[in-house]
Amino acid sequence: MTRWAGPWPTDGIAYGADYNPEQWPEEVWADDVALMRQAGVNLVSLGIFSWGQLEPAEGRFELGWLDRILDLLHEAGIGVDLATPSAAPPVWLHLAHPEMLPVDADGLRYTHGSRESWCVSSPVIREHATRIARVLAERYGHHPAVRMWHVSNELACHNGRCYCDVSAAAFREWLTRRYADVDALNLAWGTAFWGQRYASFEQILPPRRTTTIANPGQRLDFDRFSSDAFVDHLEAEAAVLREVTPHLPVTTNYMVMGDFHQIDYTATTPLVDLVSNDHYLWAEDPRGWAELAFSADRVRGLAGGDPWVLMEHSTSAVNWQPRNLAKEPGQMLRNSLQHVARGADGVLFFQWRQSRAGAEKYHSGMVPHAGADSDRFRAVVDLGATLGRLAEVRGSVVEKARVALLWDTQAWWATDLDAHPTVDLHYLDLARRLHGALLDAGVAVDVLPATSDLDGYRVVLVPTLYLAPPDLSDRLSAVVARGGHVLVSYFSGIVDEFDRVLLGGYPGAFRELLGVRVEEFAPLRENGSARLSDGTTGEVWTERLTADGAEVLATYTDGPAAGGPALTRRSAAGGGAAWYVSTRLDRPALAALVGRVVDAASVAPVVEQPGGLxxxxxxxxxxxxxxxxxxxxxxxxxxxxxxxxxxxxxxxxxxxxxxxxxxxxxxxx
Ligand SMILES: [Zn+2]
CATH class of the missing domain: 2.60.40.1180 (Golgi alpha-mannosidase II)
Incomplete structure (x- = not known):
């Protein structure tokens, strides 16, 4: 991402929502705008799902309603984040081109009647999405209400992987570009196993349903291919908008939250002017606020530390979780200001007025079903006033942390592959727990893509980075050499970019850095544990390892690795060290370890005695x-x-x- 040099889309912090006036009779619009003014709304995202209304038949545009609402918003001083509508193609397009509907791994073709019902490799959607993007850019690019572009919506949310014949052909082209020679692919995918050798690229299919475990190299490359296809789609729409309206910033709303990882966003950040994100709490998680903090820090890492926009969250309940708990009084304010604290210069919701009908009618809005005479709307007005008083914060950045925590979408995809040593190890588990331990200690942390520059960090945390960037070991060694501390966990640095094991003892990528050599993984039984000599407890995972240049800080006293090292530290001349933890420590033990590493690096909390804040x-x-x-x-x-x-x-x-x-x-x- 290049830092947007033009004006921020709003005066002060952006405040508003997705606004879907097409769901309501026009008589409601004036009331909407009056209530927006009362709430301090200064930005709304318009037209996200409006393709069916904007172009009711191919080439027949009905834009009068959009003209009228844009004018109405502009008269009220409310800016517009205008969307391209590709998240919801119109029914006529689906009926004319049923081949653009996505196909799942079982060969089942989906039906229209929901949203994002398209194959990202389909030339049909690409052509029509860029065509209507141009129509909108040419007609509205100089409308004074329009402040920025919102490309599509939550790309890959529901159509992230498509296994159709069109996708298959595109996958083969992608593989041909990547490998050139099919024997290079055979070597990378290890097709000598189970006699899977391909004689030509033409023989290759997407990883559709197989009798048992599919080839992991094929699956990992299919994840990369699919992510790249969405990057291409974003680039195609953004290119039209930039060509017609170079004066307007372009964004697309990411989904950095929970377990979503269909796109490697690091490949998209060069294509947007402003990073924006949607975040929804998992309502039943009592520490959902900690997951929010972790996700917001990840977004800031993607934005390179620059301010970003919280494009969607909820005023209260959502409608797509098993039990959709309403937010308690004050929770909407806390959630909103958590995002602002962590770098957001915009706080927007899905959606302005809660829908009366349709799939999300029980998803909260800024104006609830009860209407403006409600505690929810009064809280919305209060939040707008509070954000107004925080206007001076806009444009500032979160103070650079001394601790970095690394994550990587490719490592996540690889960790998710089948037939690993245990089903109990999940990619973000330890990253979230480490972040939570720092949060509880009041220590600031930057959560960064694993390819990031590590200059200036005194502590670098590397949790379960199963597939590590090839240069990471050198970058971590440099941190240790300049007196910094690195903490690497179990199941990191195990494979190369093709998911082939780095031989000679795990973790092949970090053996030398850490001064340890793991001969065998020793995962635990379900709900099992292993005791350590320092009185702590490990869960899920242990390893049979030897220290080879590292000091042993704790050993296993029972379990499958009894007698062997559990926690080690390899110290360097300048006071730096590389720490290795080979088990999933329980919460107090992990907090103690994090405290020890942070103390060794002389990193202090943001304020003295944060005391739970x-x-x-x-x-x-x-x-x-x-x-x-x-x-x-x-x-x-x-x-x-x-x-x-x-x-x-x-x-x-x-x-x-x-x-x-x-x-x-x-x-x-
Ligand atoms: Zn497809």
Whole structure:
């Protein structure tokens, strides 16, 4: 991503929602706009699912309604993030081209009548999506309400993998470009096993349903191919918008949340001017706020530290989880300001007015079914006022952390492959737990793509990075050589980019860095545990390893690796060290280990004695702002002084942050 040099789409922090006026009679629109003004809304995303209304038959456009709502919004001073509508092609296009519907791994072709019902490799969707993008760009690119472009919606959310014949041909072309020679592919995929050798690229299919385990190299490359196809789609739509309206920034809403990992977003960031993200809490998770913090930090890492936009979250319940809990009073404010604390300069929701009908009618909105005379809408108005008071924060950045935590979508895909040593090891599990331990300790962390520059970091955490970038070992060695600390976990650096094991003892990529050699994985029984000599407990996974240049800090006292090292540290001359943990430590033990590594690197919390508060600092040319969010039921002291912009009063060192409350201090006043 190149930092957007033009103006931010709004004065102050962007506040608003997806706005779907086509769901309502036009009489409602004036009321919508009046309520938006009351709530302080300054940006709405328009037209995301409107293709069917904009082009009811091929080449016949009905744009009058969009003209009218754009004018109405502009008169009210509300900016528009105008969408290209490719997330929901019209029925006529599906009927004319049923071959564009995606096909699953079992060969079942989906039916239209939902959304994202298209194969990303289909030339039909590409042609029609870029065609209507051009129509919209030419007609509205200079409308004064339009501030930015929103390409499609949540790319790959429902159609991330397509196994149709069109996709098969595109996959073969992609493989031909990648390998040139089919024997190079045979070597990469290990097709000598089970006699899977291909004589030509023409023989290759997507990894459709097989009798048993499919070839892992084929599956991993299919993930890469599919992700690349969405990157190409984004690039094609964005290219039209840039050609016609170079003055407008382009974004697409990512889905950095939970377990979604259909696209390697690092390949998309060069194609957008502003990074934006959708985030929905897993409502039943009591530490959902910690997952929110982790996801927001991942988004900031993708944005290269620049401000980004929270394009969607929910005012209260969603409608697609098993039990859709309503947000408690104050939770919407806390969630929103968590995102702002972690770099968002926009807070938007799905959606403005809760739908009366259709698939998401029980998904909350800024204006609920109950109407404006409701606690929800009053909270929406309060949030708008609070964000208005935080306008000065916009453009500042989250203070650079001294701790980096690495993640990688390709490693995630590879970790997900079948027939691994245990079903109990999940890719983001340890990354989230490490992030949570730092969060609880009040220590700031940057969550970065594994290919990122590590300069300036005193601690680098490498959790379950099963497939590591080939140069990572050298970059980690450089961190240790300059006195930094690196913590690598079990099941990291195991395979090359083709999912072939790096031989000679695990972890092949990091053996030398860590001074350990693992001869055998020793996963545990379901709910099993192993005791360590330092009194801690490991879960899920252990290893039979030997220290080869590393100091043994703890050994296994029972379990399948009894007697062998569990936790090691290889120290370097300049005070740096490479730590290795070979088991999934329980929560207190992991917190203690993180504390030990952070202390060894002399990294301090954001504020002294954070005491259970989530604390983040943003800094800019005009000063710094300290966000403190209390997720507990007790009032907690904050050891910092400043003007609290939320309550509008001075906060003195040691004053309390109310239970379930938030303060944002303008420091240095
Ligand atoms: Zn397809």
């Amino acid at each position: 989530e604390v983040v600092r943003r800094t800019g040319a005009a000063g710094s702002w300290l966000f403190a969010i209390n997720h507990t039921d007790a009032d907690l002291p904050l050891q910092a002084t400043g003007l609290d912009l939320v309550a509008g009063r001075m906060h003195h060192r040691g004053d309390l942050v109310p239970a379930r409350g938030v303060v944002v201090l303008r420091e240095g006043v």
